[in-house]
Amino acid sequence: MAQAQDVPEPTEETLGPVTNLPLPRYVSLKTSEGNVRRGPSLTHRIDWVFTRRGMPLEITAEYGHWRRVRDRDGQGGWVHYALLSGVRTxxxxxxxxxxxxxxxxxxxxxxxxxxxxxxxxxxxxxxxxxxxxxxxxxxxxxxxxxxxxxxxxxx
Structure with missing residues (x-):
């Protein structure tokens, strides 16, 4: 299984290997609580929790059902795609x-x-x-x- 550091950071707009959607792209947090993990699996440690439903996030990478996101301050990590919404905020x-x-x-x-x-x-x-x-x-x-x-x- 690939580790988070194995996923390249996009330098200009590219297409995600999973969704074929542009990277980077903006989405929002679907839930009022979302675990942010160090890597793209449930076995990776939770570094923190996003707690604001609707918060805009930028997807910078994809791996399976996981998306690497960052917030306005550049903080982020890996979240499960089910926690994200295409609704733009x-x-x-x-x-x-x-x-x-x-x-x-x-x-x-x-x-x-x-x-x-x-x-x-x-x-x-x-x-x-x-x-x-x-x-x-x-x-x-x-x-x-x-x-x-x-x-x-x-x-």
Missing amino acids: VLVEEDMLRVHARPDESSPVMAAFEAGVVAQLGACEATWCEISAEGHDGWAPKSKLWGVKPNELRE
Whole structure:
């Protein structure tokens, strides 16, 4: 069985050997608790536990039913794929981030989100993404969000 260190770190976008999906890619934590292991099996030690449902994570490698993930701070390890969701979320990186009615700084402000808020990710244009959390939504500068690639476009 391959060890975690045997799985190469992607240098540019490649396709995962298990899913044939792009690596790296963003997902979210499906559960409110997810064990993060040192390697891709139940026999590997649990290094810590993610405890925030919906938290965006970046998948950097795949091995069988395991995905190597990291969070916004670069912390991570191996989690079972059943703990992950394709539902996209982002982490607000600026305190009191103003979200606008349209992807335009001069459009009306719809809400302000605190740093650390996990928001659903909607459409993304070149420099703006539509996000929503706790009944509020609007467009935010992509550069103020973690969990979306700078060049990513979404409808």
